[in-house]
Amino acid sequence: MTVIEQIKEWLYTNPFMWSVIKFLFILVLILFVIQLLRRYLKKRISNTVIRYKAQKGIEIIGYVLLVFLAITYFSGTIKDFTIIIGLFTAGLAFTLQELILSIAGSIYIFLVKVYKPGDRIEINGIKGDVIDVDSIYTTMMEIGKWVESDNYSGRIVKLSNAFVFKGPIYNYSQDFPFIWDQFNLPIRYGSDMELAKSIVIKMASEILSEYTIASKSQWEDVVNKFYIEDAEVEPTLAIRLTDNWVEFNLRYIVDYKKRRLTKHLLHDSIRKAFEKTNGEVVLASTTFELIKIPELKIRSEKSKNPQ
Structure with missing residues (x-):
């Protein structure tokens, strides 16, 4: 008996394994068709957002079709299908729990809208x-x-x-695409503090006006949607006295993608405005005060060994 005849006889005496092989063939065929459709959509659709959603839609439809075929294909040939599926699911859940949890996570992300591409x-x-x-x-x-x-x-x-x-x-971007940021400015004692405060607030208001206006209406939507108190979106300034300088703390709202650029613009504009005050407002730096210099006694070798 040849090998082929042995395989045929084995498949004939094991109809379940023959069904599994046919199902695996169908599975590979469907996956191949899904990949072909994804590539076709990638070439045909120029819009990135539409192309991405279309490809994901094809992928989801393919997975749903595979699950449906698996249930309908085997339920007609296996007795007590529910018992077998239960045992199979229990074993699969134990061995592939991380994979199953990942798939459940993707469903959770999609349904609850935890995040999406672009966030x-x-x-x-x-x-x-x-x-x-x-x-x-x-x-x-x-x-x-x-x-x-x-x-x-x-x-x-x-x-x-x-x-x-x-x-x-x-x-950073869901519901409210803005974040609060802050930085400190050290102002030397003796500077005109009122002038310094007015300069900082003026520069911040001018540079951040676009973000302040845009964030107000969106923050109102957040307050109406969630149980949260109202917050100040205008730039605010707080002052703290330290041993070396007066510390200005500027807090403001900014687009979550423009945090670094905005901080650069604020620092640069405030620095230039301070320089135009002709010394009335001066940025401070770390200083040390020497109370007393100890006396030093130096003896030369000549004085130690007189001749």
Whole structure:
């Protein structure tokens, strides 16, 4: 008996395995068709947003079709199908619990709208812009690490969707695409403090006016949607006295993607305005005051050994 005849006889005596092989063939065929459709849409659709949603829609439809075919295909050939599926699911859940949790996480992200491509988030200690969300992974363009402020590091991070159930998720852009930022200015004692305050508030109001106006209406929507108190979106200035200088603390609202640029503009404009006061307002620096210099007695070798 040849090998082919042995295989045929084995498949004939094991109809279930033959059904599994046929189903695997159908599975591969459907996955192949999904990839072909994704490539076709990628070439045909120029709009990035529409193309991304269309590709994700094809992917979801394909997975749903596979699940439906699996149920209808096997339920007609296996007795007590529900018992077998229950045992199979229990074993699968134990061995592939991380994978199942990732798939559940992707469904949770989609239904609850935790985040979406284009959002800036921080999850599991990683901060970045979401560039893709599939059935298992969230792909992010990393921000920070060895790069200062909110700049891209250049690394693309793939993070399991299971992490949405394991810790907090910080979303910088959902509902309210603004954040509060602040920095300190050291002003030397003896400067005209009222003039300094007016300069800082004036510069901040001029540079931040666009963000202040845009954030007011959106903050009202946040207050109406959530149980949260109203907050001040106008630039505010607080003063603290230290041993070396008067510390100005400027707090303001800014677009979450323009934090670094805005801070640069504020620093530069305030510095130039202070320089135009002809010494009335001076930025301070760390100083040391010497109370007393100890006396030093120096004896030469000649004085030690007189001849």
